Amino acid sequence: MSGFIFSEKPIRIDRGEGAYLYDTNGNEYLDFGASYACTPVGHCHPEVVDAATTQLEDLFYVQASYPHAARTALYEQLADVAPVDIDNVWLCNSGTEANEAALKFARHATGRSKIVATKRGFHGRTMGALAATWKDKYKEGFGPLAGDFEFVEYGDSEAMAEAVDDDTAAVIIEPLQGEGGINPVSKEYLQSVRVQTATSGAALILDEIQTGLGRTGELWAADKYDVVPDVLTTAKGLASGLPMGATLCRDWIAEDSGNHGSTFSGGPVVSAAAGATLDVLERESLPAHAAEVGAYIRGQIEDRLGDDVREVRGHGLMIGIEVKRGSNRLLRDLALNHDVLALPAGRTVLRLLPPLTIEREHADAFVDALEAVLA
Structure with a gap:
């Protein structure tokens, strides 16, 4: 079976x-x-195995409302390596959950509902992240999905400028599309999206689930493009394959992010594995x-x-x-x-x-x- x-x-x-x-x-x-x-x-x-095994022998799990050394250290480590001014860390179990949190935080912080996403983009398979995902085959049979989403052509600055308005809570975008076919965009395009969101008061969410953690030749693709988002999401290799995602936010998002939670947010074992993974990425x-x-x-x-x-x-x-x-x-x-x-x-x-x-x-x-x- x-x-x-x-x-x-x-x-x-x-x-x-x-x-x-x-x-x-x-x-x-x-x-x-x-x-x-x-x-x-x-x-x-070996370092990741040792970190996870050592933690496993002491404590499998404790909920995030109880401070724990491995989790606290990871909060600090992620804040240190995140793009400038992104100091707040929310831990979860996957990239989909990281993007779900990003969408919720942006809507609450802005008081708006509209989300602009791009054609051929992929952001996950739960209802909110799926609503932000372009391809129909992932959505078939699961509608109606979660609310006010608008799709524009990836890489088209004029289409993005037309879509982002005073009702827009956030733009969610991959700095290099993965599932959609490994589609890059120019630095000028992504920087123009940053200007458009800032001007309208919308949040810029960079989905770095696949592009982050050194994949594109910088620790974050945001660094490659010289763009600092309001929210950056990461997952996949964060804990070397153990289930972990993270939503990294600027203060103005974190301070008005609303009521959100997760039972398994930043468990000790996966936090220890993630900390060791980041150590290896940086040292090597x-x-x-x-x-x-x-x-x-x-x-x-x-x-x-x-x-x-x-x-x-x-x-x-x-x-x-x-x-x-x-x-x-x-x-x-x-x-x-x-x-x-x-x-x-x-x-x-x-x-x-x-x-x-x-x-x-x-x-x-x-x-x-x-x-x-x-x-």
Whole structure:
């Protein structure tokens, strides 16, 4: 018997180490998907394992109204590494929950209801986050959804300016779209959205669930674009795959955020894992490493496979390869015949979100495998 939501793949995973996963037959797979960017410092990094195990031996869980050293330390650590003036931290269990909180906080702080989101954007699968998500296939059968949402073309400054008005509580936007196909925008565009929201009194919510934690070559994509949002959301790799999300807010949002709560907000074990993950990211300079290796991968694909792919795009180790045939067939071939795991981002895009610890030899192995399947 299997789970009724997920379509299970024909590879039964047993363990992981660094950039590799191993199945129950002992086969080794180079992991260029990292389970949707959930293992930024590699599978089972010893420091993260040690931090979580040590905490587990002392205390599994205590609710967030009781201060605990691991949680308090994580609050401070996230505030320290967040973009300037973002000092308030709300912890939860996932990216969807982080975005739900962001939408609630923005509506309460502004007293407005309208949310502007972008076409091809993805923000989660619970009712509020789903309402902010563009693709109809995620919404089918779940309506009516939560209220006043308007969608505009991603990257179109004029459309955004027209949509953001005195009724707008927030704009929620990915600085680099992930699920929508690894779609980048210009610095000028994102900075114009910042100006438009500030002028209208709306909150700017940057969804960094996938782009954050060094993925794009900076700790936050906000830093790459020189944009400071009112709210920044993060999750996925925050605790190296243990369930944690965070909503980081400026004071004016946090001071009037309304009544919100969560039973499992910032449990001691996941807080300890998250703190260790951030320590490794910073000490090993993994954002800069992601920028370097990501540029190398993109260059190799363009040089060696240029005639076989339509486009390579992205930043750091968040890379989309638009191919000339169905992505799912290629991904299956990579996995079953070449022991390389990657992800789709639509029907014709291969998405690469490997651990930020990969080296050039891993990149070469991936490009060799992709060359073989395209041939």
